[in-house]
Amino acid sequence: MTTARPIFFFYRGPTPVVVINKAEIAWDLLQKRGDIYSSRPRLVFAHEIVSGGMRGLTMPYGKQWRTWRKIQNTGMSGKASLGYCEHQALESTLLLRGLLHDPKRYSYHLSLFATSVVLSIAYGRRTPDLDDPIFTRNAQCGIDFQRANMPGNPVDKYPALLNLPRFLQWFRRDGDKAYARAESLFTELLADVKNRVEAGTAKECMATRGLRDQQSLGFSDLELAFALNAPFGAGIDTTSAALEIALCAMLHSPGSVRKAQEELDRVVGRERLPTFDDERSLPYLEAFIAEVYRWHPVAPLAVPHSVTTDDMYEGNLIPKGATVIGNLYTILKDPDMFPEPEVFRPERFMETQDPRIADLPFGFGRRHCPGMHVAKQSVYIAVARILWAFDVEPVKDEGGKPVLPDMKEMKVLGLTRKPAPFEFHLRPRFPEASSIIEKEAAEAERLLKAWE
Ligand code: HEM
Numbered sequence: 152m153t154t155a156r157p158i159f160f161f162y163r164g165p166t167p168v169v170v171i172n173k174a175e176i177a178w179d180l181l182q183k184r185g186d187i188y189s190s191r192p193r194l195v196f197a198h199e200i201v202s203g204g205m206r207g208l209t210m211p212y213g214k215q216w217r218t219w220r221k222i223q224n225t226g227m228s229g230k231a232s233l234g235y236c237e238h239q240a241l242e243s244t245l246l247l248r249g250l251l252h253d254p255k256r257y258s259y260h261l262s263l264f265a266t267s268v269v270l271s272i273a274y275g276r277r278t279p280d281l282d283d284p285i286f287t288r289n290a291q292c293g294i295d296f297q298r299a300n301m302p303g304n305p306v307d308k309y310p311a312l313l314n315l316p317r318f319l320q321w322f323r324r325d326g327d328k329a330y331a332r333a334e335s336l337f338t339e340l341l342a343d344v345k346n347r348v349e350a351g352t353a354k355e356c357m358a359t360r361g362l363r364d365q366q367s368l369g370f371s372d373l374e375l376a377f378a379l380n381a382p383f384g385a386g387i388d389t390t391s392a393a394l395e396i397a398l399c400a401m402l403h404s405p406g407s408v409r410k411a412q413e414e415l416d417r418v419v420g421r422e423r424l425p426t427f428d429d430e431r432s433l434p435y436l437e438a439f440i441a442e443v444y445r446w447h448p449v450a451p452l453a454v455p456h457s458v459t460t461d462d463m464y465e466g467n468l469i470p471k472g473a474t475v476i477g478n479l480y481t482i483l484k485d486p487d488m489f490p491e492p493e494v495f496r497p498e499r500f501m502e503t504q505d506p507r508i509a510d511l512p513f514g515f516g517r518r519h520c521p522g523m524h525v526a527k528q529s530v531y532i533a534v535a536r537i538l539w540a541f542d543v544e545p546v547k548d549e550g551g552k553p554v555l556p557d558m559k560e561m562k563v564l565g566l567t568r569k570p571a572p573f574e575f576h577l578r579p580r581f582p583e584a585s586s587i588i589e590k591e592a593a594e595a596e597r598l599l600k601a602w603e
Pocket residue numbers: 207208209220223269381382383385386387389390393449450453454455456512513514515516517518519520521522523525526
């Protein structure tokens with residue numbers, strides 16, 4: 152394996168681009184100098200047209216972003232996220248039941264789990280399936296946004312095209328339609344919460360808090376509707392992709408699975424499902440999950456940052472306006488930090504002491520993922536329970552050789568990616584596992600009814 156240069160520069164059109172391939176440099180610039188490295192590159196089509204300037208992910212650093220981020224941080228801080236554990240645990244039992252009955256549709260079950268969790272956090276409701284058109288509409292908005300982020304729209308190369316009379320701006324037609332789809336969905340979702348608040352049936356969630364604080368936040372109705380959609384927009388594909396990668400890791404590394412299952416048997420036993428209270432007593436499982444995030448990062452280029460003033464780094468000028476990419480793919484495969492980086496080896500996270508390393512897959516500095524705690528909780532409870540309940544085994548080819556998921560065949564979804572569809576066998580590890588899942592799932596369904 153050739154080692155990537157620690158940092159390099161190139162020009163994309165007139166814009167200087169800096170690519171960082173070492174964690175230390177990313178921390179030096181994107182974290183320690185976060186006051187100037189926390190903006191986003193100007194994306195005329197994706198941000199200004201398709202998002203009406205209101206999607207936080209692509210918003211430049213400034214007052215509007217800080218207000219947007221305050222909404223995310225209040226709703227998904229470490230402390231706030233602890234309040235969602237109970238809900239995530241209940242949803243995860245339904246995930247187990249889905250996998251038990253119908254493992255071939257693993258992708259659907261994982262997506263349903265991730266969707267229901269973020270729907271409850273953002274809008275105070277859950278869903279028993281993905282049949283409601285809001286999910287296809289939301290997915291379409293995600294695809295619109297991802298497509299818009301691909302380079303190629305002429306207005307990103309020549310922003311002066313925005314000076315043309317609007318009826319001559321041919322490049323914005325698809326973008327305007329995409330914006331209209333987002334605006335109507337996001338306002339509808341918020342209007343639904345408003346109605347439930349008026350009827351006295353709303354559950355406390357980010358939207359009820361946002362509505363209460365709207366005046367002090369100084370956000371318009373539309374800005375608020377876009378801000379409150381962020382978990383629903385950014386929390387589904389990311390979480391379900393991480394869980395698909397976890398399943399792949401189970402297939403690729405049966406030795407690690409055995410160790411995690413021995414730990415679960417020792418700490419939890421076989422008479423109940425693992426819970427959040429067990430987390431601290433399961434260090435091998437914690438390392439297993441950290442290795443899942445590292446082995447095949449969900450967001451390999453994170454999200455590009457942009458620097459707002461000229462800066463010097465080790466004698467090199469990083470000019471104002473440069474795009475700065477913390478290249479998670481190479482950082483998380485850096486052989487100096489992670490020897491034999493292609494190998495799935497949870498033990499490396501039991502040896503390391505720097506707590507920043509486990510958070511690397513969630514990005515950098517002030518722009519780091521605000522959904523990190525929610526995501527970590529979802530992934531922990533789902534992976535702990537899948538490993539506790541099931542043996543996940545590869546299918547065999549005609550010659551009896553195991554067929555493993557091809558990790559080079561990842562499906563790219565804009566800034567994120569997930570494994571191509573793969574096959575596996577899933578069997579309860581012991582006879583009581585199925586009956587415990589059925590019993591817990593029936594109880595979870597009963598308790599969650601109030602959220603539908
Ligand atoms: C395994 C799951 C996840 C991973 C690996 C992940 C990773 C990331 C990364 C790398 C970034 C870019 C950080 C940067 O610019 O330096 C990001 C941003 C973001 N993530 Fe996540 N994420 C995950 C789940 C979630 C969830 C569950 C939510 C919400 C519920 C979420 C919401 C966001 C938002 C809103 C941003 C934009 C932040 C900003 O621009 O200020 N993510 N995420």
